[in-house]
Amino acid sequence: MLKKLILNQYGKFGAGTEFAFGPVTVFSGENEAGKTTLFDALGEALCEGNIDRSTMLRLNSRYGKERRAALEQDGAALAFDSVVYQNIFAVRSSSLALENPDVSDWAERIKSALFSEGINPLRIRADLEDRASTDGKKSHNKALKKLRGEAEELKKRLSELEAERAAILSGRRQTRELAGEIAGKERVLATLEKQRAEMAAIISREELIMKRRSLDDVLEFLHNGETLLAQAQELAPYRENELPYYDTLRKKSDELNQRIAQLRLQAENCRERAEKLAAGLRELEAAIPAMKMAAECAERIKDRIAAFQNTEAFVQKTVWKKELITAGILALCAGSTAAFFLGGLPARAAAAACGVAACLALVLTAKRTRMVRDEQAEKRCIDEICDNWKNSVRDGADIRRETLEGMRELMMMKAVEYGDAQANAARMSQEAADMRGRMEQVRLDLMQAESEASAHESGMRQWLADHGAASRDAYQEKALRSRQIAAALADWNKKLDALLKQHECKDTAHLKRECERALNELDAQGIPKSGMPATELALLKKRHEDVLNQSRALNDAVTGLKLTLKGTQGYLEGRNIAGQICAIEREIAKTAAEIEQNELEREAAAEAARIFGEIAADAGRVFEDLAREFARAYGEILPQARAMEIRGLGKADMKVADAGGEKRSLDLLSSGTRDSFLFAARLCLARRSSEGTSVLVLDEPFLTFDEDRQRKAVAMLKKFHDDTGWQIVVLTKDERLVDALKSSFPPRLLVHHRLSYMRCAM
Amino acid sequence: MMRILHCADLHLTARDEREYSLSVLDEILGVAADRETDALVFAGDLFDSFADAEALRAQFRERISRLAAACGILFVPGNHEERGIRPGRFAGLDFGPIDLCDEKPFQLIRRGDVEFLCIPHQPDYSAFEQWQVPEKQAKFRIAVAHASVPGLAGYTGMSEEEEVKAGAMDRDIFTFFKADYAALGHIHKKSAGTAGSCALHYPGSARVWRRGEIGERGVNLVSIDESVQVQFLPLRRAGQYRYYDVPLSLDGNVDGLEELTGRWHPADTIEIRLFGLVEDEKDVAVIQEAFLGCRRSGKVREIVIDTSGVVPVPGIASTSIARQFLARWNDSKPSDDDSAGMRRWLKAREMGLKAIQPYVGR
Numbered sequence A: 001m002l003k004k005l006i007l008n009q010y011g012k013f014g015a016g017t018e019f020a021f022g023p024v025t026v027f028s029g030e031n032e033a034g035k036t037t038l039f040d041a042l043g044e045a046l047c048e049g050n051i052d053r054s055t056m057l058r059l060n061s062r063y064g065k066e067r068r069a070a071l072e073q074d075g076a077a078l079a080f081d082s083v084v085y086q087n088i089f090a091v092r093s094s095s096l097a098l099e100n101p102d103v104s105d106w107a108e109r110i111k112s113a114l115f116s117e118g119i120n121p122l123r124i125r126a127d128l129e130d131r132a133s134t135d136g137k138k139s140h141n142k143a144l145k146k147l148r149g150e151a152e153e154l155k156k157r158l159s160e161l162e163a164e165r166a167a168i169l170s171g172r173r174q175t176r177e178l179a180g181e182i183a184g185k186e187r188v189l190a191t192l193e194k195q196r197a198e199m200a201a202i203i204s205r206e207e208l209i210m211k212r213r214s215l216d217d218v219l220e221f222l223h224n225g226e227t228l229l230a231q232a233q234e235l236a237p238y239r240e241n242e243l244p245y246y247d248t249l250r251k252k253s254d255e256l257n258q259r260i261a262q263l264r265l266q267a268e269n270c271r272e273r274a275e276k277l278a279a280g281l282r283e284l285e286a287a288i289p290a291m292k293m294a295a296e297c298a299e300r301i302k303d304r305i306a307a308f309q310n311t312e313a314f315v316q317k318t319v320w321k322k323e324l325i326t327a328g329i330l331a332l333c334a335g336s337t338a339a340f341f342l343g344g345l346p347a348r349a350a351a352a353a354c355g356v357a358a359c360l361a362l363v364l365t366a367k368r369t370r371m372v373r374d375e376q377a378e379k380r381c382i383d384e385i386c387d388n389w390k391n392s393v394r395d396g397a398d399i400r401r402e403t404l405e406g407m408r409e410l411m412m413m414k415a416v417e418y419g420d421a422q423a424n425a426a427r428m429s430q431e432a433a434d435m436r437g438r439m440e441q442v443r444l445d446l447m448q449a450e451s452e453a454s455a456h457e458s459g460m461r462q463w464l465a466d467h468g469a470a471s472r473d474a475y476q477e478k479a480l481r482s483r484q485i486a487a488a489l490a491d492w493n494k495k496l497d498a499l500l501k502q503h504e505c506k507d508t509a510h511l512k513r514e515c516e517r518a519l520n521e522l523d524a525q526g527i528p529k530s531g532m533p534a535t536e537l538a539l540l541k542k543r544h545e546d547v548l549n550q551s552r553a554l555n556d557a558v559t560g561l562k563l564t565l566k567g568t569q570g571y572l573e574g575r576n577i578a579g580q581i582c583a584i585e586r587e588i589a590k591t592a593a594e595i596e597q598n599e600l601e602r603e604a605a606a607e608a609a610r611i612f613g614e615i616a617a618d619a620g621r622v623f624e625d626l627a628r629e630f631a632r633a634y635g636e637i638l639p640q641a642r643a644m645e646i647r648g649l650g651k652a653d654m655k656v657a658d659a660g661g662e663k664r665s666l667d668l669l670s671s672g673t674r675d676s677f678l679f680a681a682r683l684c685l686a687r688r689s690s691e692g693t694s695v696l697v698l699d700e701p702f703l704t705f706d707e708d709r710q711r712k713a714v715a716m717l718k719k720f721h722d723d724t725g726w727q728i729v730v731l732t733k734d735e736r737l738v739d740a741l742k743s744s745f746p747p748r749l750l751v752h753h754r755l756s757y758m759r760c761a762m
Numbered sequence B: 001m002m003r004i005l006h007c008a009d010l011h012l013t014a015r016d017e018r019e020y021s022l023s024v025l026d027e028i029l030g031v032a033a034d035r036e037t038d039a040l041v042f043a044g045d046l047f048d049s050f051a052d053a054e055a056l057r058a059q060f061r062e063r064i065s066r067l068a069a070a071c072g073i074l075f076v077p078g079n080h081e082e083r084g085i086r087p088g089r090f091a092g093l094d095f096g097p098i099d100l101c102d103e104k105p106f107q108l109i110r111r112g113d114v115e116f117l118c119i120p121h122q123p124d125y126s127a128f129e130q131w132q133v134p135e136k137q138a139k140f141r142i143a144v145a146h147a148s149v150p151g152l153a154g155y156t157g158m159s160e161e162e163e164v165k166a167g168a169m170d171r172d173i174f175t176f177f178k179a180d181y182a183a184l185g186h187i188h189k190k191s192a193g194t195a196g197s198c199a200l201h202y203p204g205s206a207r208v209w210r211r212g213e214i215g216e217r218g219v220n221l222v223s224i225d226e227s228v229q230v231q232f233l234p235l236r237r238a239g240q241y242r243y244y245d246v247p248l249s250l251d252g253n254v255d256g257l258e259e260l261t262g263r264w265h266p267a268d269t270i271e272i273r274l275f276g277l278v279e280d281e282k283d284v285a286v287i288q289e290a291f292l293g294c295r296r297s298g299k300v301r302e303i304v305i306d307t308s309g310v311v312p313v314p315g316i317a318s319t320s321i322a323r324q325f326l327a328r329w330n331d332s333k334p335s336d337d338d339s340a341g342m343r344r345w346l347k348a349r350e351m352g353l354k355a356i357q358p359y360v361g362r
Helices: A035-046 A053-063 A082-089 A106-118 A121-132 A139-235 A240-309 A322-342 A345-366 A375-392 A404-466 A472-503 A508-524 A534-573 A577-616 A619-637 A671-689 A707-724 A735-744 A757-761 B018-034 B050-068 B160-165 B172-176 B257-262 B281-296 B320-331 B339-359
Strands: A002-008 A017-020 A024-028 A068-073 A090-092 A314-320 A367-373 A644-646 A654-657 A663-665 A695-699 A727-732 A750-754 B002-007 B039-043 B072-076 B107-111 B114-119 B140-146 B181-185 B191-195 B198-202 B218-224 B228-234 B240-247 B269-278 B302-312
Touching: A002 A035, A017 A024, A024 A035, A024 A735, A035 A053, A035 A068, A035 A082, A035 A090, A035 A695, A035 A727, A082 A090, A082 A695, A090 A671, A121 A577, A121 B320, A121 B339, A139 A472, A139 A508, A139 A534, A139 A577, A139 B172, A240 A375, A240 A404, A240 A472, A322 A345, A375 A404, A472 A508, A577 B320, A577 B339, A619 A644, A619 A671, A619 A707, A654 A671, A671 A707, A707 A727, A707 A735, A727 A735, A735 A750, B002 B018, B018 B039, B018 B050, B018 B218, B039 B114, B039 B140, B039 B181, B050 B072, B072 B114, B072 B140, B172 B191, B172 B198, B181 B218, B198 B228, B240 B339, B257 B281, B269 B281, B269 B339, B281 B302, B302 B339, B320 B339
Parallel strands: A024 A727, A024 A750, A090 A695, A695 A727, B002 B039, B039 B072, B114 B140, B140 B181, B181 B198, B240 B269, B269 B302
Antiparallel strands: A002 A017, A002 A068, A314 A367, A644 A654, A654 A663, B002 B218, B107 B114, B191 B198, B218 B228
């Protein structure tokens, strides 16, 4: 029950203005006394926190934001929805209808306040349908969509994780393969390394052997050096530049010997020539007498021949040479013929000249003079000569010739022969004498040459003896050897320098000591003196190098693979994908459960809404009840009962019969009739709206009522109060109404506040 | 043939549920003896915490001593045994003649034709390939592990943060190690799956450890001959967790109360959620008392009543729309077989009344 209304800065009412309430409270006063302000303030206090927007805007603009209206209440506090309050609990005469055009869902709100125990099943159905709906803007409408969205997101995330898992599984496979590959390669690497180590050991041993050999070589080299030095010293005197002297001697000796040989040959030739000359001379001298005789005989014969030829034994004759004549004729003929055929005068003239010339030549040459001898006389002369020759010269030679001419020539020859023989003998004799002189000269030259040669020979022998050589060749050989040894020694020295440098030794003795020490060490290690052949070692080294390269390449590969593996493992180890999948699966299950619950609630809400829909479907009955109630209440005000029709709570839904019995809409009724209908309807609605006690606020409710209707309305109000126990608040400027109320309600129930302009101004 | 009893998540505790948890252990040991199993495997969370392991080890030793002579007992610790563990203390505890397989990341134990690859709880198993587990030597290999396995981990809606904390194991691990059977623990809901040729089994928690663990509790009997056969054996003394949404009538009564309580077992844990609008709050206390009486009389082990869904609304019993609604709702009851319909129907009642509630008493 309302006890007190306390106003602060509310319109006309300043700070701390209080109004007490009784079961029936009347506020009366002239215009602008503050009744409307009080009506608004009471409404605001009753609907605090539940005021529709249009009302709030109106109050703000009218009274400002500083206003405060508070209620003190007894028992269960009354609180209203402003729309419901204004339409059911607050009755103003100025309201033309039940509906409030400013509030769109006023009818729903009113219905919910009216039906059954003030609960509208349609409203509940609407609530439940909204609860079941996913279309609205409230969070529960959006919840399912949100959950489904989340579920989709989670499923997407799960499939991403599954893909990642698959990638990891594949990565693991690859890792395993990689690890396998690494293990395989490492096995190969180990084998290779073992091989390489074995080879390296062999090579190392071989190198020690080689070292040993090289040390041996160095020692041998040193030894060779000593030998070379000894040889060099031994052969030092043998110098090739000594030889030219010997060779000069030799050359001279040779020349002398050659001259001796020539002289000896000359001597021999001279002797042979002298002997030949002596023999020839002897032979010549032996022949000369015969020849003298023959010459003398030949002289005589010549004289005889000359004598004979001077006789007439010979006749001179001229003869033609036949062959020449024939040739001349033939030439003539040929020339003539040619001239004739060739034609032309000059030619023919030439031919004629030729012919003439030929004939002349023929005549001149063909004629020869020939001696013709008397052959018999000649023959006898020849015989005579031959006999004479036989008798005078007994050389037996046949001197016969065919002709005397021949004989004379022969005889002339015999004289010449004799002369020649004599000359020859003289010449030969001279020559023999020259030869003898020459022979003597040669003998002397020979003797001198032989003496010189002998001196040279002994000189050469002396040189050889002096130079300690059996022969020149021997000396030369030794000199050559000496040069070679010297060269070898120079070479050796050069090598020695290199060796000293190599072994960091200052001299050969040091080097030798070092080599011997190293050899002793190698001996101690049991390094043999000989190893594998160099080619084999080179092959081994090549193989070792190959294996080493392979091994390195493999090692690089393994290192690379291990890096990859480490990377992969790092990636795999860092990803607890199973945990993430489990978490997501739980999230999905959780969301699914939430969705299921949400859907269950929506289905259940829809089911419940359906039930409330069924209940609401029975609304017609409720309206009929309401219409009957309206009619009954209305009838209490009007002189006679009026028919009415109520389909809904809107202005157009209600029709009331006028005095003539015609049903009219509220707009078409007289204002008194309409207001009295609305008053009755509001009382009914108020009565139905709540089972408990409440409050009814009436602002000039009966302004349009005539006296009779006002009286009846006050009585109705009294009855309503008696029936319901509701508090009644009346605001009016009508003092008659105040009086009527005062006479209807006992004074203990009624509290009257008279508002005045003056009071308000305070 | 070899028989192995696979048990998980018994959560022996020295606190409130000590007797209950030990009684389930006794039943498990009894089953192992009756079935003449060759091995009894505890796949983690045998104890509820390290402190419980310390407190109960003597009782545990005593209880298993007889069985241990005939049956090898393997205990692979789970995440709960590590709760409050002190460094180096686990191996120091004497659990009697059992194989305590707490070496991480794994321990391999051979029993006849079977080798057990024991994987105690770890936060992360993803580096399993580096574990260098020896090649399978025996005919069969059983992996014993305490972890979540994707695809098998259920959702109970309760204490999910607890599950998140545990390590998760990809099922690839079982194929990788060529296991034939994975004796798993950690997930309290019974479930099974495969990974290649390996059968993965969670028998579920061996007792009701927390709310929400609906369904029979039990252990898996694994028979290994030429192949692996699995049989689920329910544990009577473990009871069940049963949950009911119970509508209250407007005057605070429960229909079919006798029928409901008649199904219960003394070891059961019951959770009842009462809901509805009632005329008088006192009526709720009365019915709550009736349920709690079931625990006192030993009809159930534990009963929890949730009355948060009950709203006292004076005058509701005489509110015609509520009466109308309930009358019509009652008429729309689905058949008992339609469990989804039944749930929806019950929910519709709750929601319908809730919708009325704001309008009642205004």
